[in-house]
Amino acid sequence: MTIDARPHKFTLDTSTTALLVIDLQNDFLHPEGFCCAMHGVETSTVERVRSIIPRIVGVIDWARRSGVKVVYTRESHAPDFSDVTPSKKVRYENAGYPIGAPGKFGGFLIRGDSSSALIDELAPIDGEWQYDKPGQGAFYATTLEADLRAAGIDTLLFTGVTTECCVLATFRQAADLGFFTLLLEDCCAAFEPREHEAALDVLLGENGAIGWVATSDALVRSAMPRALDGHDVPVP
Numbered sequence: 447m448t449i450d451a452r453p454h455k456f457t458l459d460t461s462t463t464a465l466l467v468i469d470l471q472n473d474f475l476h477p478e479g480f481c482c483a484m485h486g487v488e489t490s491t492v493e494r495v496r497s498i499i500p501r502i503v504g505v506i507d508w509a510r511r512s513g514v515k516v517v518y519t520r521e522s523h524a525p526d527f528s529d530v531t532p533s534k535k536v537r538y539e540n541a542g543y544p545i546g547a548p549g550k551f552g553g554f555l556i557r558g559d560s561s562s563a564l565i566d567e568l569a570p571i572d573g574e575w576q577y578d579k580p581g582q583g584a585f586y587a588t589t590l591e592a593d594l595r596a597a598g599i600d601t602l603l604f605t606g607v608t609t610e611c612c613v614l615a616t617f618r619q620a621a622d623l624g625f626f627t628l629l630l631e632d633c634c635a636a637f638e639p640r641e642h643e644a645a646l647d648v649l650l651g652e653n654g655a656i657g658w659v660a661t662s663d664a665l666v667r668s669a670m671p672r673a674l675d676g677h678d679v680p681v682p
Contacts, residue, residue: 451660
């Protein structure tokens with residue numbers, strides 16, 4: 447299938463494609479989670495960021511019906527902080543959200559606490575992969591690359607939060623590893639709209655040297671069969 451993407455069209459084979467759902471966890475997206483409630487994010491911002499959830503749920507449904515592997519990630523750390531690098535510890539403290547800081551659902555980004563669990567709107571089914579990652583990029587200190595290679599996956603679709611941080615980091619890693627990479631711009635979000643747009647500008651830089659960007663609607667419409675008169679036929 448060929449998708450109307452930017453800056454150039456994007457072609458994929460669903461049998462060798464995986465959908466990445468990056469860090470849709472309570473710490474980041476639950477209204478009472480650390481970033482939304484504990485970090486003082488305005489209600490309107492929370493609602494705007496959470497508005498991507500129904501679209502991602504829709505893309506997951508499309509992926510399951512299309513034979514596309516669905517992969518979930520969670521940014522999280524061991525309770526003893528053994529996998530927190532000194533640099534990350536200082537960076538997150540300077541940013542105002544220290545790793546392990548207490549919140550409604552437990553310590554911020556602590557593996558095993560409800561804080562780092564996937565939001566209730568997402569319910570992985572049997573066979574869908576889940577990864578806890580200690581870095582922003584999903585390929586650092588995980589088996590994700592090896593698992594994708596073993597499954598014959600060469601194309602990745604990107605959704606999640608935040609666009610400029612963990613999504614962009616994973617996208618850049620994947621591109622350098624040789625995967626075909628397509629970011630679904632309406633299925634990603636940042637707490638600052640300008641940072642979301644800046645990340646898109648980076649990915650679209652140099653006329654496509656980094657990767658591709660499209661909407662979820664463009665993806666799903668590209669999968670619709672065509673009637674003899676050329677009109678789209680809804681997928682049941």
